[in-house]
Each structure stands twice: as C-alpha cells, then as structure tokens.
Amino acid sequence: MRPAHGLGPFTRVCRSRLSLSLYFSSSLRRSAGIHTATIERVEVEEEDVEEDSHSHKRKSRTEWKRRQGGFLDHVIIHVRGGKGGNGCAAFHREKFMRIGPPSGGNGGRGGDVYIMPTPHLTSLSSVPTRVRGQPGGNGQGTWQNGKNGAPTIIRVPLGTVVRELPPDDPRRAKDQWEAEAESLEGLPQEERRQKLRERRWVHYPGWQSENEKRDMFKEAERMLYREERELRRQRMRRQEQPIYLDLDKPEETEEAIDPNAPLGHRRLQPLGRLVASGGTGGLGNPHFLSATTRSPKWATRGWEGERVSLALELKLLADIGLVGMPNAGKSTLLRALTGGRAKTEVAGYAFTTLNPVVAVVRVADDGSFEGRAQSLVHDETWIEDARDQELLESGALADALTRNQRLHTEDAEQARTNSVLESFRFTVADNPGLIERASDDVGLGHSFLRSIERSLALVYVVDLAAVAPWEDLRILRDEIEKYKPGLSPKARMVIANKADLLGGGEDQDPRAVEEAREKLRRLEEFVERDMAVPVSGADGEPLGERKMDVVPISAKYSLNLRKVVQLMRKYIEDTRGVQVATIP
Numbered sequence: 001m002r003p004a005h006g007l008g009p010f011t012r013v014c015r016s017r018l019s020l021s022l023y024f025s026s027s028l029r030r031s032a033g034i035h036t037a038t039i040e041r042v043e044v045e046e047e048d049v050e051e052d053s054h055s056h057k058r059k060s061r062t063e064w065k066r067r068q069g070g071f072l073d074h075v076i077i078h079v080r081g082g083k084g085g086n087g088c089a090a091f092h093r094e095k096f097m098r099i100g101p102p103s104g105g106n107g108g109r110g111g112d113v114y115i116m117p118t119p120h121l122t123s124l125s126s127v128p129t130r131v132r133g134q135p136g137g138n139g140q141g142t143w144q145n146g147k148n149g150a151p152t153i154i155r156v157p158l159g160t161v162v163r164e165l166p167p168d169d170p171r172r173a174k175d176q177w178e179a180e181a182e183s184l185e186g187l188p189q190e191e192r193r194q195k196l197r198e199r200r201w202v203h204y205p206g207w208q209s210e211n212e213k214r215d216m217f218k219e220a221e222r223m224l225y226r227e228e229r230e231l232r233r234q235r236m237r238r239q240e241q242p243i244y245l246d247l248d249k250p251e252e253t254e255e256a257i258d259p260n261a262p263l264g265h266r267r268l269q270p271l272g273r274l275v276a277s278g279g280t281g282g283l284g285n286p287h288f289l290s291a292t293t294r295s296p297k298w299a300t301r302g303w304e305g306e307r308v309s310l311a312l313e314l315k316l317l318a319d320i321g322l323v324g325m326p327n328a329g330k331s332t333l334l335r336a337l338t339g340g341r342a343k344t345e346v347a348g349y350a351f352t353t354l355n356p357v358v359a360v361v362r363v364a365d366d367g368s369f370e371g372r373a374q375s376l377v378h379d380e381t382w383i384e385d386a387r388d389q390e391l392l393e394s395g396a397l398a399d400a401l402t403r404n405q406r407l408h409t410e411d412a413e414q415a416r417t418n419s420v421l422e423s424f425r426f427t428v429a430d431n432p433g434l435i436e437r438a439s440d441d442v443g444l445g446h447s448f449l450r451s452i453e454r455s456l457a458l459v460y461v462v463d464l465a466a467v468a469p470w471e472d473l474r475i476l477r478d479e480i481e482k483y484k485p486g487l488s489p490k491a492r493m494v495i496a497n498k499a500d501l502l503g504g505g506e507d508q509d510p511r512a513v514e515e516a517r518e519k520l521r522r523l524e525e526f527v528e529r530d531m532a533v534p535v536s537g538a539d540g541e542p543l544g545e546r547k548m549d550v551v552p553i554s555a556k557y558s559l560n561l562r563k564v565v566q567l568m569r570k571y572i573e574d575t576r577g578v579q580v581a582t583i584p
C-alpha cells in the first residue's frame with residue numbers, strides 16, 4: 001500500500017476523473033445511437049409537385065402530420081432506469097495507524113422509473129420522450145455507501161395503453177449491451193478489453209496497471225462478467241412477457257392509511273407501475289477483501305439501469321364519437337353544441353382537424369343546452385382570430401372581453417339558469433375526416449379512430465348539400481367496419497348537416513325546397529334499408545332490428561340541435577342501462 005504522505009487522517013480517494021470522463025463520452029455516444037434509431041423511422045416521401053400552391057400547402061400539412069409518426073394520442077418513449085452509483089476504492093486512515101483496512105463504500109441503487117395515470121392530463125403531449133431514472137450516489141471513504149436514486153414517475157393521462165416494443169421493432173432503442181457492442185465495433189482486441197474494463201472498474205489512483213496484472217483481480221473480473229451474463233439472461237426472459245398496461249383507473253391513493261398515524265410515520269405515496277428498474281450500485285473495495293487479498297485496490301462501477309422503449313396510446317373517453325367525411329361540419333357541430341367552448345378548428349377545406357378533440361356538452365333540466373343560442377353563427381375560426389387581431393392592433397385587446405366572457409354576457413341570464421339547472425353532461429369527440437380507403441393509409445388513415453373505439457355511441461355527420469350523402473354514409477360505415485369489425489353497429493344517428501344550404505332562407509325557392517326534401521327522403525330510405533342493425537337481448541335472443549335516427553340540422557346556425565342533444569342523451573342513458581328520462 002502506498003503511504004498517504006501529507007494527507008489528513010481520514011483522506012479518501014474515490015474516483016479517477018479520467019475514466020469518469022471516458023465513461024461519459026461513451027454514454028453520450030450510446031444516447032446518440034438511440035437518437036438515430038428514432039430518426040430512421042421518419043420516411044421521407046416524395047411529394048407530387050402540385051400546380052395549385054394552395055392545395056399543395058394543405059397537402060403538405062397533411063403529409064407533415066402523417067410523417068410525425070402518429071397523432072398526439074400515440075407516442076413512443078425511451079425509458080432508462082437510473083444508473084447505479086460507483087463503488088469506492090479507499091483505505092481507512094487514522095493517527096498512529098499507518099495501514100488501515102479498505103473502507104470504500106458501495107454505490108447507491110439507480111432510481112426505478114414508474115408510469116402513473118393521472119386525471120389531470122388529457123393528452124400525451126406533455127409526456128417526455130426520453131426518461132432517465134435518477135442515478136445512485138457514488139460510494140465514499142469511511143464505508144459511506146452512496147444514496148439510492150429517487151424513483152421517477154412518468155405521468156400519463158387516464159385511458160393510456162402502454163405497450164413495450166418487441167426486440168425486433170426498429171423503433172426500439174438498443175439495450176446497454178447492444179449499444180456497447182456497437183461502440184466497440186472495429187477496435188483492436190486490446191483496446192476493446194481496455195474500454196470494457198474502464199466501464200466496469202474503479203481503481204485506487206495509480207494502481208490500475210498493477211491491479212490488472214493480479215490474479216485476484218482477474219478472478220473478480222470473471223465473476224463480474226458471469227453476473228452480467230446472468231442479468232442479461234434475466235432481462236431477455238422478462239422481455240418474453242412484454243409490458244402491457246391498460247391504465248384506465250386512477251392509481252389507488254394511500255389515503256386509507258390511518259390519518260392519525262404518529263408524526264414522522266411515513267405515508268406511502270402511490271408510484272404507479274414499474275417499467276424500468278434502476279441499476280445495482282457498484283461494490284466498494286472492502287467487498288474484494290479475502291484471505292489472499294488483504295488490500296484490494298479496486299471497486300466496481302454501478303450498473304446501467306434497464307432500458308425499455310414503450311409505445312403509449314391514448315384512448316380518449318368520450319361518450320359520443322363524431323365520424324364524417326372531411327368538411328362535413330363535425331367541428332362546427334361540436335362548437336355549436338358547446339357554445340364555442342370546444343377548441344377545435346373550423347375551416348372550409350379538408351383535414352382541418354388533425355387531432356381528436358373532446359368537449360363537454362351540458363344539458364339543462366328543460367332539455368336546452370349551453371350552446372343553443374340561436375343568434376350565434378359558428379363559422380370559420382379564422383374570422384374570430386381576425387377579430388381578435390383587429391382588437392390587438394387597435395390596442396383595445398387588453399380591456400376587451402374574452403370570447404367566453406362575451407358569450408356569457410350576451411346570454412348571461414340563460415347561462416346562469418343553465419348552470420343552476422344543469423341535469424346532465426356528456427362528452428363528444430370530434431375527429432379528423434375519414435375518407436374511402438383510409439385503411440390503406442389514404443388521407444390521415446384511420447388510426448385516430450382509436451379515440452372513439454370506446455365511445456358509448458357513434459354519430460355519423462354527412463353533408464346534406466353533397467351530391468349523394470347516402471354514398472358518403474356507406475363509405476363511412478365500411479371504413480369503420482374495416483378499422484374494427486363489430487364497431488359500426490355502435491352508430492346510432494345520422495346527422496344531415498348544412499340543411500340551411502338547401503332552399504329555405506329569405507329567397508325561398510320552392511323547387512330547391514322540394515329537391516332538399518327528396519334528398520333527405522332518399523337518405524332516410526337508404527338508412528332504413530341498408531343501415532339497420534340486428535339487436536339481441538342480454539341472453540343472445542334476437543330482438544329485431546334497430547333503425548338509426550336521421551336528423552337534418554344546420555350546425556353553423558344552430559338549427560335543430562336540440563333534437564340532436566336529446567337523442568345523444570338517450571343513447572348514453574340506454575347504454576348505461578339507466579331508465580330513459582323524458583325530456584320535454
């Protein structure tokens with residue numbers, strides 16, 4: 001042992017800075033490896049050169065959304081458990097004791113990473129795509145063990161489904177051994193061995209080459225590799241049962257623990273489900289003390305935490321899902337039903353809505369609902385934006401009422417009555433437009449239908465001003481059935497929107513009105529003939545057929561929406577098994 005000249009009685013030397021920085025540069029390389037893995041999946045597709053620059057712009061917006069690799073209700077995150085702290089190689093120093101015993105502490109365990117559903121989130125947009133657990137603290141002299149890393153909790157919205165990506169998925173991040181093998185590729189044998197050792201061992205300063213010659217060190221190294229192989233086998237065995245979590249319910253809180261527990265009694269906080277465990281801490285040099293090695297001058301570094309790649313998918317929990325072709329007026333309808341509260345874009349071109357949006361509809365005792373103000377025209381959202389911009393430029397925005405305040409003052413009396421008498425509320429999901437061959441990934445595909453899979457009822461929205469709305473309806477039904485067989489019978493109502501465009505109004509043309517009636521009649525006929533769904537009772541006996549309701553409306557001018565709300569309420573109560581309340 002080297003004498004500790006000029007050092008205090010409790011000197012400790014814990015780590016070599018050089019090897020530490022080598023470790024970090026290699027870990028940076030490893031994370032760079034993961035990064036490329038995620039970038040690779042972005043496929044660059046050639047875009048057709050469109051003559052019309054406007055439609056080109058829209059098309060590239062759709063393309064851009066598709067290239068994102070999914071909607072915001074679908075993300076892939078790479079999770080690593082915290083790295084274990086390094087063990088320490090140190091010797092005890094004391095006055096009058098020239099040679100003290102080995103006294104390096106062990107490293108702390110790396111922190112585990114958990115996933116927990118919370119009702120406070122509604123989208124996956126705030127979930128980080130790379131999560132690393134807290135590292136364990138390094139061991140120190142005088143037998144001081146490092147601190148364990150604190151657990152990390154990834155919070156996700158309720159209704160998130162978590163799936164682990166299988167080993168053959170190209171989007172999966174490499175595990176620590178694969179990443180290490182990649183970083184060592186092509187190096188000469190001796191250099192490889194040196195790098196492997198640097199990542200695993202801590203030496204007492206100046207003793208590295210001496211240590212590496214010793215038989216006891218070689219024996220310890222063999223043991224370490226054996227343990228590592230065993231750990232790798234364990235992780236592979238665990239991967240045979242990939243993580244699958246359906247996080248539907250909030251995690252049980254531990255409130256049940258006696259609230260009068262004595263002070264200092266630790267309340268257990270709910271952590272959620274474990275997805276990646278932290279690495280074990282390294283061993284301090286006392287661990288290598290044996291009958292033949294009285295002063296081991298090496299310790300091990302902490303182990304890497306477990307690495308997993310998870311696909312998170314959010315199933316929105318809306319009671320009613322709107323399904324329709326692009327531009328049919330789904331977003332306008334949602335805005336009309338919620339009195340403009342729903343933050344969903346409306347514009348006169350296809351694929352305005354790119355992410356599913358859920359909003360709440362509040363129904364009062366008398367069947368009226370908050371958005372029923374007849375005077376309000378729900379038009380393109382850019383008109384409202386332009387109004388705000390005007391106010392901003394004139395400097396009046398600071399004092400102006402917000403959109404919601406405006407709505408309430410315009411109709412304050414009614415709003416107050418509503419809030420007092422609100423008797424029922426339900427949620428409606430607006431979706432991007434669905435088109436023919438969406439299952440072949442045309443348009444935005446139909447991956448977003450995931451969000452309405454669990455709705456209690458589906459509602460088709462068709463544009464009554466279209467040439468053949470019944471054709472649209474057939475396509476919608478077929479696409480839904482293609483997406484998930486057995487889903488289409490959930491549809492209960494056909495909303496024929498834009499009825500205001502057909503005749504009516506001030507310049508009433510009797511021919512146009514007649515034509516509109518004829519169109520509606522054909523639509524009803526088609527629904528009755530082709531869209532009826534066989535209904536069976538609880539024990540499977542057939543109960544006949546269920547006909548879908550057809551309701552002509554104008555979402556833009558809030559016409560006939562009361563009927564829509566009334567029916568939606570009925571479907572929800574039906575499905576929930578509640579006695580249908582009569583609404584006046």
Ligand SMILES: Nc1nc2c(ncn2[C@@H]2O[C@H](COP(=O)(O)OP(=O)(O)OP(=O)(O)O)[C@@H](O)[C@H]2O)c(=O)[nH]1
Nearest residue numbers: 327328329330331332347348351352353433555556
């Ligand atoms: N005249 C009339 N126009 C309507 C009505 N409902 C919607 N519109 C117009 O139709 C256009 C499309 O409306 P959106 O609500 O954006 O349609 P969407 O179904 O959400 O379209 P995507 O999001 O692209 O799928 C807008 O210009 C609306 O102003 C209506 O009842 N009458």
Ligand SMILES: [Mg+2]
Nearest residue numbers: 330331352353
């Ligand atoms: Mg829309």
